[in-house]
Amino acid sequence: MGFFSAIGSFIMTPLYYVISAIMVGWHELFTALGLPADSGAAWALSIVGLTLVIRMLLIPLFVKQIKSSRNMQLIQPKVKELQKKYGHDRERLAQETMKLYRETGTNPFASCLPILLQMPIFFGLFRLIDQAAKNGEGRGVLTDEQAQQFQAARLFGVDISETFISAGGDVGVMLMAAALVVAMTVTTFLTQRQLMSKNMPADALSGPYAQQQKLLLYVLPLVFAVGGVAFPIGVLIYWTTSNLWTMGQQFYVIRRNPAPGTPAATAKAERDKARAARKGLGPTPEEQAQEAAAAAEAEAAARRAAARQQPKRQTRSQRTAGGRPAQRGAGPGGATTGGSTKAGAKPATKASKKKR
Template identity: 70%
Template sequence: MLDFLGQIGHLIMTPLYYAVSAVMVSWHWLLSQIGFDPDGGSTWALSIVGLTLVVRAALIPLFVKQIKSSRNMQLIQPKVKELQKKYGHDRERLAQETMQLYRESGTNPFASCLPILMQMPIFLSLFRMLDQAAKKGKAHGFLTTDLAESFGQSKLFGHIPLKLTFVNNDGNAGVMVVAAFLVLAMTATTFMTQRQLMSKNMPADALTGPYAQQQKMLLYVLPVVFAVGGVAFPIGVLLYWTTSNLWTMGQQFYVIRNNPAPGTPAFFAKQKRDAAKGAKHGEDPVEQVPTVEETPEAPKPAVRQQPKKQSRQQRKKGGATPQGRPQPTDRGEPHSQGDTA
């Protein structure tokens, strides 16, 4: 049974070994052609960074799908809450209605995990390839035996082997410092990326539902997982994951800034920037609702002057009403000559 599972795992990993090694060896060859030492640690470290950039560029379509799905999840949260109030007593009916809502809105609740899930096989193949190349000089894919030995002997800054980890450091304090720095950077970038999504690109009504609870859990759980597991990763693998996190953080910042979800802090910030840019170029600014302090005070109605009271004799003597109209002295007397005609 174990042999069978091993054969299945080998069939799955072999194509990944070829794909990952092809990209990394290509970067190594290119860097060697422009003057880098083929056996130097900086050459192999930059090759791993180049591999990361290629992988993340290939995953951009999945990242766009993740952003759209996350946005839809935020926008339908009020409807999800209504379903929870209506069918909270019937979990089966609630699940059916919720899935129906997901289908109608084109939302996939698992799309936010796609980039991470797609990277895990690549990450695992890189880990095994570098680990076995460093410890045994074993070739995988396009990483020949000579290249595997070159990587196994490579040292960053001249004295920090890329194959060592924070735990297995061979008494090298430099390895511990670099590994600790990369683990902290990996943990911090994971936390900041998730925090950026919640604070900038989630509307207020989406911060209290089950989706928000899921995001909060990821905010604190993922960094801890990476911190605990990172101490056992070789420095070469830590370079890959830290670079990937930096890419994710920058990519997400760009998307949130330029295409934020409606009703979020990032959306209102973009409106202000667009209004300021329009005013700078002489365009009509975006109409905004004035605040209480900016609302002009409404003009007070003019006070109507009341006429002075007059006695009956004064009114007869003056021949006019308080409003200035002619007052006939006799009710039977015509008002004008035209009336007698």
């Protein structure tokens, strides 16, 4: 156990310093703005500020997640073709699928990166608050005095260091903790639902990637709902704020840069068309009708021209002669050539017989 504790301490100690430095920095700012240093409002707002800083640092990973999710959606038809072709050979199917991922630059696990990278921060904040709440001990740059302030800090008459299961019958703590657990669960569900309903094409909703997303849609909120009763109120504030940030950030990206073939893409095209019409940059409805009528007339004219260019039907004699029409050009000495020579030979023969 000592070995694993040393590894855990080696990983978590830098996080304690980073997390506590950001949180204490926000606390000093709000204290300078007039909030009491030992108030729950100052510490709760410090946790919100910590959340905003962490999420801003994760924006590059979020962009990578969106791109990877879009690629996963767009290659679903190809994945289905591979499943039809190599469905009988699981090993070959896996090889071809991984090859497709490499060629398209797609990482099927990239959608989990922001959550996975937040987990150490989440545990670091949890331990920081837990130790401050239980023992009044600071970690990182959080001093023992500040930890004791946090331990006694109250927000709306509730200790923000308490949890639902450790409320000891305190109705206020239980109500606030339960409300934040519900908020955390609902925002987690809506974040996943927003991505599936707005930014996934129809053919991507039936593949293995869609099944994975549907599983996460219902499993993650359930995990947070069950585990949330053991989280301090301060940690619940962090996670709910993080989910709200994700929803807003995702809404902005989906609205401005949706994946092709999705409901969000259709809505964006309609907004762009309406905006162009309002600014006079695009055709008016009357002009659109005129363009449609002109296009229909052009198409009809093309069909008529194609009908006029059809080859003429051949006569029976022409088909018998190999399908070539008779040529009436004159040959040497005034004799006709081609089919005319043959046609004129028979009357000449009959005339010679009469003379004889």
